[in-house]
Each structure stands twice: as C-alpha cells, then as structure tokens.
Amino acid sequence: MQKKSSVIGLDLGGTAIKLGRFLEDGTCLNSLTVATPQPATPKAVLGTMITAIRELNQDQDCLALGVGTPGPVDGTGRIAKVAINLSGWQDVPLADWLEEATGLPTTIANDANCAGLGEAWLGAGKSFKNLILLTLGTGVGGAIILNGHLFTGHLGAAGELGLITLNFDGPPCNSGNQGSLEQYASIQAIRRMTGKEPAELGQLAQKGNREALEFWEGYGRLLGAGLASLIYVLTPEAVIIGGGVSGSTTFFFPATLEEIERRVLLSSRQDLQLLTAKLGNQAGMIGAAKLAWELVVSQRLNFSSN
Structure with a gap:
C-alpha cells in the first residue's frame, strides 16, 4: 500500500x-x-x-x-x-x-491566521520563530506566530491586530471600537482619507507626486504607532506586511520604521525586521496546508504515546 x-x-x-x-x-x-x-x-x-x-x-x-x-x-x-x-x-x-x-x-x-502561518512556513517569515503579520486590505487582518506556531488564544479569536485602538475618539469601527488601527490603515480608510485608491497613490508617489509622498509618510507614521503597541506586547523578531496596500511599502516603510524606533525601547525591538509578505494570494492556502501538517504531527505523537 x-x-x-x-x-x-x-x-x-x-x-x-x-x-x-x-x-x-x-x-x-x-x-x-x-x-x-x-x-x-x-x-x-x-x-x-x-x-x-x-x-x-x-x-x-x-x-x-x-x-x-x-x-x-x-x-x-x-x-x-x-x-x-x-x-x-x-x-x-x-x-x-x-x-x-x-x-x-x-x-x-x-x-488571516492562515496567511500568517503560510508566510512563517514558506514566505517572508521562514527565518523567524516569532513574528506578526498584518494584512492591509479591505480591513486589517492579523496573525501571531509564537515559537513557530499559530497563536489564537483559548477562544480561537486572538490575533485581531487591526482592531487595537489607535485613536480614542477616532472613526467608528464595525467591531464596536472607535479609532481602531483598521480605521487608518485599511484600503477603505485610505479611500476615506484621500478619495483615491492605494494603487493610484502608489503610482503617483512613483512619479514623485508631493501630495502622494506626503500621504504615504503620514500613513507610515500611523502604522508605526499601531505597531509600537503590538511590538511592546509581543516583541516579535519580524513584522510582515501583506494585503493590497503592501504594494506601496517602498513609500511608507521608512516612516513606519522611524516611528517604531521613536516609540519603542531598543530592548523591545532589537534586530526587529519589517518585511513585505512574499506569498501574495497563495499565503492562505499554504498556511492552511501547514495547519493540516501540524494536525498530522499531533496525531502521530498521540498515537506513539498510547
């Protein structure tokens, strides 16, 4: 057989x-x-x-x-x-x-958890045991990888990184929160703030458009402020950014890094890497396969211990 x-x-x-x-x-x-x-x-x-x-x-x-x-x-x-x-x-x-x-x-x-696991297995995070992923898309999803494994908490709901509070009095969020990171970092937020699509703003920045470049700098600072809270809690080795907005990381990563360095003690961010996701829309499928392999391994261990 x-x-x-x-x-x-x-x-x-x-x-x-x-x-x-x-x-x-x-x-x-x-x-x-x-x-x-x-x-x-x-x-x-x-x-x-x-x-x-x-x-x-x-x-x-x-x-x-x-x-x-x-x-x-x-x-x-x-x-x-x-x-x-x-x-x-x-x-x-x-x-x-x-x-x-x-x-x-x-x-x-x-x-989003599967995407994070996929990036940790075969993508931008494969050199790290501890990382977080943010997917900057229609909303802002997240995933936490601790010691090589997906962390979802006792209820299975951990890792909603986009729903942390960034501004106490900010725009209302579907979650019931106000001023969540999602309300400043998602595609919908970018449309609300600029009237433009992220891809259009990326193209304008590529051409040296001053307003677009200034937008991405401000966007990077907001993202960095949100990430600072997550870094203090989780002290990851890497932060990986995916989703549709990640096509413009060239324009906002410098400001994001600067904001992280300004807000986070060196002891909590030493050697931290800020990286763009590599697997694109295959990340979820790949991460789901990794989950399946972890299930197989756990069943093997249970079988051998009985």
Whole structure:
C-alpha cells in the first residue's frame, strides 16, 4: 500500500476557493482554483469543496485537510463561527462535515491566521520563530506566530491586530471600537482619507507626486504607532506586511520604521525586521496546508504515546 504523504490546504474566499496539495517540506504537488458557489451557503460550499478535494486527491495519498475561512473560528479549530461575505454562515461545523464526507482529519482557522502561518512556513517569515503579520486590505487582518506556531488564544479569536485602538475618539469601527488601527490603515480608510485608491497613490508617489509622498509618510507614521503597541506586547523578531496596500511599502516603510524606533525601547525591538509578505494570494492556502501538517504531527505523537 502506498504511503500517504501529502495534505491539502484550502482557502475559502467570497469568489474563489483555492486548494493545494503539499508535502511536509512545503513542496506543492498540484493546485486548483474553483469558483465559490453563489449564493455561498454552507452546504453549497461544502459540495464544491468535496468535489475539488476528490479531483486534487486522485492519488489517494492525502493525510489531512486544513481550511482557511473568512471569519472567526472556535478555539478547537472545528467550527466556522461566522464567514464574512458568505450566505448563512453561523456556527457551521465545517471540520465535522468535511471529515464525514472525505474520511480525512480536518482543522480550520481564520484566513488571516492562515496567511500568517503560510508566510512563517514558506514566505517572508521562514527565518523567524516569532513574528506578526498584518494584512492591509479591505480591513486589517492579523496573525501571531509564537515559537513557530499559530497563536489564537483559548477562544480561537486572538490575533485581531487591526482592531487595537489607535485613536480614542477616532472613526467608528464595525467591531464596536472607535479609532481602531483598521480605521487608518485599511484600503477603505485610505479611500476615506484621500478619495483615491492605494494603487493610484502608489503610482503617483512613483512619479514623485508631493501630495502622494506626503500621504504615504503620514500613513507610515500611523502604522508605526499601531505597531509600537503590538511590538511592546509581543516583541516579535519580524513584522510582515501583506494585503493590497503592501504594494506601496517602498513609500511608507521608512516612516513606519522611524516611528517604531521613536516609540519603542531598543530592548523591545532589537534586530526587529519589517518585511513585505512574499506569498501574495497563495499565503492562505499554504498556511492552511501547514495547519493540516501540524494536525498530522499531533496525531502521530498521540498515537506513539498510547
């Protein structure tokens, strides 16, 4: 009998589901992208996932599944509590459903957490054991990697780095907070502050436009102030910035670093690296596969100890 040797990572998005089959060393054997069914009800998404998993696992060598979902997950990594931009997702036992349908052990996590794990495994963070990732997109997602492992806290909800308070009296946030980092660093915040898209501001800065360059400098300082709080709490070796806004890091990283150096004691930031994410929109799928491998390893350890 052929030894099983791969896992499948899935990244569930509002428009597409990305899947990849990975060896334990991170080699991607094959990948697949399928359209997310519309409306994206839990059962419809489940059916699409099962079909895609079977297509990807024709060699029957998959050991486990990892899934990144767009929203919070419970502390056991089994229930999608809410899935943003998907229809009717409330406390969906996705891991149970997939295990029943495929016979494969399954674990799930928030998509930003998966992106952070992916960057830590195969991307910009692979040289570090302790790091944080911020995804600067429509919102601001986050992930915390401590000692090489994803940290999600006892409820599974840790790592909402974009929701920390930056300005006590700032704009209201969907979370119920006011003046969260997300209200200053997200694409929506940039649109609100400038009336322009981040990509447009990046192009203007590239051409030497003074207003665009000044905007990015101010943006970098705001981001640095937010990161300062996170650095004091977590003292990471690296801060990795991903998401759509990361295309302009050339223009705001200098101000971000300057602000961090101004606000954070050297003892809390010594040798800190500020880096741009490398894996793009593959990070979530890769991180989900890493989660699956961690599940396999933990099951091996449990088996050997019994």
